[in-house]
Amino acid sequence: MTALRGIYLDHGATSFPKAPGVADAVRRFLVEEAGNPGRGGHRLTVAASRAIEQARQLVADLLGADPERTLLGPGATFWINTVLSSWLAPGDRVVVSALEHNAVMRPLRRLEARLGLEVAVAEGAPATGVPAAEEVARLAAVSPTRLVVLCHASNVSGAVLPVAEIAAAVAPVPVLVDGAQTAGSLPIDFSGLAAAAFACSGHKGLLGPAGVGVLLLADGFEVEPLVCGGTGSRSESEEMPEWLPDRLEAGTPNSPGIVGLGAACAWLAEQLVAAIHDCEAGLVRRAADGLAGIPGVRLHGWDPAAARVGILSFTVAGLDAGELGDRLDRERGIMVRAGLHCAPAAHRRLGTFPDGTVRVGIGPFNTDDDVDSLVDAVGEAARARGRNLKSGVSRGNQAT
């Protein structure tokens, strides 16, 4: 995606542009159907309810889930908070990877302080922090482990964790998967994942609008609502309904966002997520090869043989990550994320705390040219830094 808007390489933060059809679907909903779903029986309410349920079906189909157990809410963060608050009790032990995002670590740390939880960390492989199933199983075998929480892919390095293998190895301990960086970027079949719950954002790989997130719940796992309120159903009662999705979806939903997400999932299903993944994996490898050839560049958590999504973190010796990010945007119109990426534990594990990294996030609309422009711009910045250093040294030499 070049054009006037520049080169967008920050898909780890959010997708841009959105999938074809998303903006039209949102607009059509707002103009033609925007009643309050489930509240009353007039035609706009019915149209809105139908639109939401169609979107739910599209999301569920894309992720291999049961639509009745596909919950739609404000974001991955909301659903992770909901599950952790519901499933953890005083004295419980929780096992996490060393690569978790603050969407997991902040609610966990708060619950740790409130409930006296024990949080055990699987350190993972030396270079990547990706844990093997045996390591997590060993930690989860310690009583009283109540839950394992794992990101499906690191938002710092892009490394994919073997969550299905881990879920099988730690059974019967349930696994909550944070799929914020994989949904829409990696083919996902929730029914075959063996995880108890899977939370993801609608605005990253799923290419929908911000403000919508998804929770998939496996059969036999129930969650208490974090937020209670009106649902349009059982209006005679002051208790939350017992059934899903109403039990976990209190308050008026973000209907335009949900409809947009449905349109995005329809587009992804048509394109095939596997094909998008292959394309993004090829581009990220091209970026890694190009960047690794620049003197002073270091890739972090990169293992060429490992499974990954389209995310890559790097630093350039002697260059501040934030300054390099600003420079790429200002001088070349290249948008990346620079600094710390809301995952201090992952940065510590990868040795990039507190300075952070420049993070490249490839999306389905990026091209070889986008990646080559990035490599060229980083090469130029690294060479300029080298020249400045040399001239500084020679000026220093003359002065002595």
Ligand SMILES: Cc1ncc(COP(=O)(O)O)c(C=O)c1O
């Ligand atoms: C790994 C991971 N988990 C969770 C989140 C939170 O997602 P959201 O902000 O959409 O709730 C993010 C967002 O960057 C993420 O990268």
